[in-house]
Amino acid sequence: MQAEVKNLMPARLDKGFIKAADGTYTVRPGVRPLVDLKIHNLLTAPPAHGFDLILCRNVVIYFTDDAKATLYDHLVGALRPGGVLFVGGTEMVAAAHQLGFVSIGPSFYRKEAGAEVGPRPRPRLAVGAR
Ligand SMILES: C[S@@+](CC[C@H](N)C(=O)[O-])C[C@H]1O[C@@H](n2cnc3c(N)ncnc32)[C@H](O)[C@@H]1O
Numbered sequence: 001m002q003a004e005v006k007n008l009m010p011a012r013l014d015k016g017f018i019k020a021a022d023g024t025y026t027v028r029p030g031v032r033p034l035v036d037l038k039i040h041n042l043l044t045a046p047p048a049h050g051f052d053l054i055l056c057r058n059v060v061i062y063f064t065d066d067a068k069a070t071l072y073d074h075l076v077g078a079l080r081p082g083g084v085l086f087v088g089g090t091e092m093v094a095a096a097h098q099l100g101f102v103s104i105g106p107s108f109y110r111k112e113a114g115a116e117v118g119p120r121p122r123p124r125l126a127v128g129a130r
Pocket residue numbers: 040041042043056057058059060061
């Protein structure tokens with residue numbers, strides 16, 4: 001787990017991890033109860049709701065437009081109003097506003113208040129020829 005922690009500030013590293021004699025890191029026991037790990041297919045209904053932040057980087061790169069729409073629909077449903085979705089630097093949430101997102105900067109989208117109300121029509125991508 002050395003590569004995974006290489007960008008953490010030393011104070012944060014020390015707070016959350018214990019360094020073993022062989023140079024590897026393990027998460028401090030006090031942190032573990034705060035973390036709930038689950039295997040989940042993002043194309044099925046979200047396992048929980050009310051998230052403040054969802055990090056979903058580079059997951060949709062091989063998805064069809066329909067699968068992307070399904071995923072983002074699930075993610076907007078899983079966020080609390082005002083919650084934030086982070087996606088990869090090369091990814092854009094198509095029709096973000098129709099889904100209930102407001103772009104707040106490169107890769108960051110905020111769920112608008114009221115976006116969770118009722119089923120939304122599936123946004124379609126406009127494909128045009130030059
Ligand atoms: C290109 S990797 C990106 C990994 C990591 N997020 C990153 O940015 O380095 C794509 C990831 O999406 C996950 N993924 C693809 N389809 C998924 C699905 N339907 N549900 C959950 N995860 C999925 C894959 O398991 C893989 O870990």
